[in-house]
Amino acid sequence: MTADETAHSAPSVRPRSAADQTLALLRADLGPRVDTRPTALEAARADKSGHAAEGTPLAVVHAVSVADVQTVMRIATATRTPVVPRGAGTGLAGGANTGGGEISLSVRGMDRVLEVRPDDLLAVVEPGILNAELNALLEPHGVWWAPDPASRAISTVGGNIATGAGGLLCAKYGVVRDAVLGVDVVLADGRLMHFGHRSVKGVTGLDLTSLIIGSEGTLGVVVGATLKLRRLVEGERVTLTALFDGVRAAAVASAAVTASGVQPAIMELMDATSLAAAHRLLSLPAPPEGAAQLTIQTDGPVAADEASAIAEILREAGGAVAVAADAAEGEALLAVRRAMHPAMETLGTTLIEDVSVPRSALPDMFDEIARIEREFGLVIPAVAHAGDGNLHPNFVFEGPEVPPVVWEAAEELFRAALALGGTLTGEHGIGVLKRRWLIDELGDDQWKLQRDIAHAFDPLGILNPGKVFGP
Amino acid sequence: MTADETAHSAPSVRPRSAADQTLALLRADLGPRVDTRPTALEAARADKSGHAAEGTPLAVVHAVSVADVQTVMRIATATRTPVVPRGAGTGLAGGANTGGGEISLSVRGMDRVLEVRPDDLLAVVEPGILNAELNALLEPHGVWWAPDPASRAISTVGGNIATGAGGLLCAKYGVVRDAVLGVDVVLADGRLMHFGHRSVKGVTGLDLTSLIIGSEGTLGVVVGATLKLRRLVEGERVTLTALFDGVRAAAVASAAVTASGVQPAIMELMDATSLAAAHRLLSLPAPPEGAAQLTIQTDGPVAADEASAIAEILREAGGAVAVAADAAEGEALLAVRRAMHPAMETLGTTLIEDVSVPRSALPDMFDEIARIEREFGLVIPAVAHAGDGNLHPNFVFEGPEVPPVVWEAAEELFRAALALGGTLTGEHGIGVLKRRWLIDELGDDQWKLQRDIAHAFDPLGILNPGKVFGP
Numbered sequence: 001m002t003a004d005e006t007a008h009s010a011p012s013v014r015p016r017s018a019a020d021q022t023l024a025l026l027r028a029d030l031g032p033r034v035d036t037r038p039t040a041l042e043a044a045r046a047d048k049s050g051h052a053a054e055g056t057p058l059a060v061v062h063a064v065s066v067a068d069v070q071t072v073m074r075i076a077t078a079t080r081t082p083v084v085p086r087g088a089g090t091g092l093a094g095g096a097n098t099g100g101g102e103i104s105l106s107v108r109g110m111d112r113v114l115e116v117r118p119d120d121l122l123a124v125v126e127p128g129i130l131n132a133e134l135n136a137l138l139e140p141h142g143v144w145w146a147p148d149p150a151s152r153a154i155s156t157v158g159g160n161i162a163t164g165a166g167g168l169l170c171a172k173y174g175v176v177r178d179a180v181l182g183v184d185v186v187l188a189d190g191r192l193m194h195f196g197h198r199s200v201k202g203v204t205g206l207d208l209t210s211l212i213i214g215s216e217g218t219l220g221v222v223v224g225a226t227l228k229l230r231r232l233v234e235g236e237r238v239t240l241t242a243l244f245d246g247v248r249a250a251a252v253a254s255a256a257v258t259a260s261g262v263q264p265a266i267m268e269l270m271d272a273t274s275l276a277a278a279h280r281l282l283s284l285p286a287p288p289e290g291a292a293q294l295t296i297q298t299d300g301p302v303a304a305d306e307a308s309a310i311a312e313i314l315r316e317a318g319g320a321v322a323v324a325a326d327a328a329e330g331e332a333l334l335a336v337r338r339a340m341h342p343a344m345e346t347l348g349t350t351l352i353e354d355v356s357v358p359r360s361a362l363p364d365m366f367d368e369i370a371r372i373e374r375e376f377g378l379v380i381p382a383v384a385h386a387g388d389g390n391l392h393p394n395f396v397f398e399g400p401e402v403p404p405v406v407w408e409a410a411e412e413l414f415r416a417a418l419a420l421g422g423t424l425t426g427e428h429g430i431g432v433l434k435r436r437w438l439i440d441e442l443g444d445d446q447w448k449l450q451r452d453i454a455h456a457f458d459p460l461g462i463l464n465p466g467k468v469f470g471p
Numbered sequence: 472m473t474a475d476e477t478a479h480s481a482p483s484v485r486p487r488s489a490a491d492q493t494l495a496l497l498r499a500d501l502g503p504r505v506d507t508r509p510t511a512l513e514a515a516r517a518d519k520s521g522h523a524a525e526g527t528p529l530a531v532v533h534a535v536s537v538a539d540v541q542t543v544m545r546i547a548t549a550t551r552t553p554v555v556p557r558g559a560g561t562g563l564a565g566g567a568n569t570g571g572g573e574i575s576l577s578v579r580g581m582d583r584v585l586e587v588r589p590d591d592l593l594a595v596v597e598p599g600i601l602n603a604e605l606n607a608l609l610e611p612h613g614v615w616w617a618p619d620p621a622s623r624a625i626s627t628v629g630g631n632i633a634t635g636a637g638g639l640l641c642a643k644y645g646v647v648r649d650a651v652l653g654v655d656v657v658l659a660d661g662r663l664m665h666f667g668h669r670s671v672k673g674v675t676g677l678d679l680t681s682l683i684i685g686s687e688g689t690l691g692v693v694v695g696a697t698l699k700l701r702r703l704v705e706g707e708r709v710t711l712t713a714l715f716d717g718v719r720a721a722a723v724a725s726a727a728v729t730a731s732g733v734q735p736a737i738m739e740l741m742d743a744t745s746l747a748a749a750h751r752l753l754s755l756p757a758p759p760e761g762a763a764q765l766t767i768q769t770d771g772p773v774a775a776d777e778a779s780a781i782a783e784i785l786r787e788a789g790g791a792v793a794v795a796a797d798a799a800e801g802e803a804l805l806a807v808r809r810a811m812h813p814a815m816e817t818l819g820t821t822l823i824e825d826v827s828v829p830r831s832a833l834p835d836m837f838d839e840i841a842r843i844e845r846e847f848g849l850v851i852p853a854v855a856h857a858g859d860g861n862l863h864p865n866f867v868f869e870g871p872e873v874p875p876v877v878w879e880a881a882e883e884l885f886r887a888a889l890a891l892g893g894t895l896t897g898e899h900g901i902g903v904l905k906r907r908w909l910i911d912e913l914g915d916d917q918w919k920l921q922r923d924i925a926h927a928f929d930p931l932g933i934l935n936p937g938k939v940f941g942p
């Protein structure tokens with residue numbers, strides 16, 4: 001040991017690790033909002049995908065203001081510390097999972113509605129508000145925000161924006177991309193940017209609002225949003241179900257509904273395994289062996305006429321149709337679909353996939369799933385947002401780690417979706433779980449271009465590193 | 472003269488200018504598609520804004536294939552020659568104006584519809600097809616592409632995408648951004664990229680499709696598009712007009728219609744000067760002195776009910792309402808609005824502005840226009856897409872050059888729109904005519920970030936240089 005090292009080892013001037021120095025800077029500026037309790041750090045490692053990042057996060061920062069987020073990013077830039085933005089942690093691709101030495105930057109506490117303008121059909125909100133809470137606050141104003149991921153009761157608007165979320169109503173009412181006018185974003189270096197506009201139309205400069213939507217925390221931290229609202233839909237909703245002999249028949253029938261030009265608000269498909277599992281979870285009588293089900297809802301001024309037309313198409317396609325007597329019975333029918341994810345969790349650990357194909361390719365995609373089940377000796381329960389061609393095949397297995405055979409089957413699933421003109425992820429995002437296939441869909445050149453664009457926002461690469469464009 | 476120069480001056484080895492060499496390269500690969508006729512070069516200098524670029528373009532290249540576009544961009548990159556992509560040249564911001572030494576790259580000849588899929592509600596098209604021609608081809612399939620700029624009979628789909636065009640139907644049926652699933656783009660270096668997807672949902676990587684929409688030729692050349700279609704709207708359209716004592720009363724009435732929640736397909740506002748000029752052009756009886764008019768159309772299954780509800784709101788707001796007896800009379804009423812631009816051209820040279828404000832701010836924006844008229848001693852005839860808050864104030868003057876007082880008044884107009892929460896351009900784009908105000912809206916930091924993003928696409932800066940981000 002040299003004299004110099006000895007001097008530095010003296011208690012009064014003990015050198016602190018880089019991590020300790022970063023923590024000290026955070027605590028100096030943010031005090032109790034810097035959380036290093038082991039339970040908080042452990043929770044920040046994972047999202048709802050079941051996948052967890054390696055290592056222990058440096059800290060969770062519970063931001064309550066834009067200034068807090070700016071402070072975190074300035075310190076992160078100064079110290080070159082990776083930051084993982086986080087809402088409610090309900091993601092399904094590992095996009096908010098925080099690894100060793102990284103800061104989990106939670107905006108869940110920024111949950112105010114700053115402005116509601118029914119006359120301009122817009123609302124200005126902070127990112128941490130839950131989707132369902134926002135809609136409950138909007139309802140008395142006669143308006144709603146249309147994106148409705150199945151997680152809407154537990155997922156945040158900021159998270160919906162970061163992933164470009166979809167949901168059940170998308171074919172008729174659009175996805176997040178269709179429902180955001182502007183975003184406020186804190187960049188990696190702490191600067192606050194306002195992208196977008198408050199008017200229906202606006203083409204001033206590049207559309208950076210859309211670039212932020214679905215960017216999964218790689219370009220900046222969403223700290224505010226100007227949302228495009230819709231008027232509440234008037235009239236009674238009508239809900240109906242149709243049972244089919246198998247999933248292919250149900251998929252063909254859903255394609256026939258789409259091709260007819262009658263636009264349901266919701267059209268969900270459950271295959272036999274999913275349907276049976278949901279019935280078991282809800283203690284309902286078991287469905288017929290091998291039966292798949294379509295659950296359809298119409299709304300608006302001609303909902304009843306549309307439901308009748310759809311029922312006729314479904315019967316012609318061989319479906320056993322049941323129309324709900326009233327709204328309560330309709331909700332009960334939809335509850336079966338909503339029970340899908342908890343029902344899967346009763347079967348084991350699940351890897352929920354999220355491929356999306358052109359609507360007419362839905363029957364072929366179900367054929368591909370059946371082929372992959374046979375070839376890999378797996379059961380892959382699947383549901384689909386049949387109105388928009390987005391499928392959620394579920395791989396179910398024991399234990400916390402995805403077995404190699406499941407990844408191999410998933411890879412085959414992705415290839416099949418791409419071959420049918422589809423895409424890797426319809427609404428969950430790339431995160432860490434699909435990053436190794438991103439280049440297969442984008443190609444080398446586009447992958448590199450996207451990385452270069454991210455670099456323009458975050459030249460040091462401290463924002464959610466390893467996600468989307470990771471190894 | 473040195474011996475060396477003498478040698479080079481000999482006819483057989485005369486040194487060619489850089490421009491000549493570039494032309495020779497273009498001709499070698501593209502033959503007769505390289506057009507240097509003086510009339511073609513002159514036409515490429517201007518668009519429908521009336522503004523023309525300085526100098527003489529190097530050539531107009533009439534591309535007929537993706538390969539042609541790639542060839543042009545490879546030669547342009549090799550020779551560092553600026554390229555200005557062009558459709559039908561109907562832009563109103565000078566975005567396609569081609570200056571001295573630049574290549575005008577026309578994709579107007581690439582006008583095929585490659586695929587129509589009514590079942591998937593998509594079409595794949597080349598960029599040069601006219602909007603109205605596309606819709607005529609789609610109609611037998613029971614589908615349409617909703618963006619409907621007033622120029623739809625003469626403007627291309629590629630140009631609509633490049634500018635992020637809007638139109639009359641936007642409040643109900645959306646803008647171009649809402650109606651494109653994917654774009655094929657040739658980058659500055661000639662590489663072909665496919666952005667986006669064919670499915671309703673898709674969040675794989677960054678949304679580069681949206682980034683291209685409205686990028687005005689600064690990021691790449693759009694050589695193909697996968698368009699999101701809608702089913703034709705069923706039922707009879709109902710058209711009505713309402714005359715008001717002045718433009719403010721008409722604007723307040725239109726805001727009342729929007730606030731009522733009844734959604735017209737079209738809601739157009741003409742101020743007194745515009746209305747009188749259009750009536751003169753069409754040889755119609757003069758409207759009452761000072762009268763402004765709303766022209767409204769409803770469509771869909773409850774069009775008649777909606778028209779009745781709107782008529783009641785307009786009467787309560789002091790309007791003299793006339794409902795068209797049938798579709799033909801409805802079209803005649805709308806023809807008055809459609810005559811606006813030719814009517815303005817009878818008054819002199821026009822500078823058409825394009826500010827957009829939140830819908831509730833429309834009356835205040837008309838007050839601002841009246842104030843600017845008084846302060847600058849100008850008459851500024853204005854129309855508005857009142858359903859979405861997009862105004863087109865027209866500055867009318869003599870001769871080809873915009874007088875300084877008009878630019879000063881326009882600047883005051885932009886400031887007023889921004890102060891009301893609006894934006895510089897709702898649907899025409901920045902081009903050259905608004906580039907000096909871009910930084911006022913974006914701020915220095917965002918302006919620079921947008922430039923950095925453009926640089927990732929076009930590191931040499933050869934794509935439409937000087938437009939949008941120009942001096």
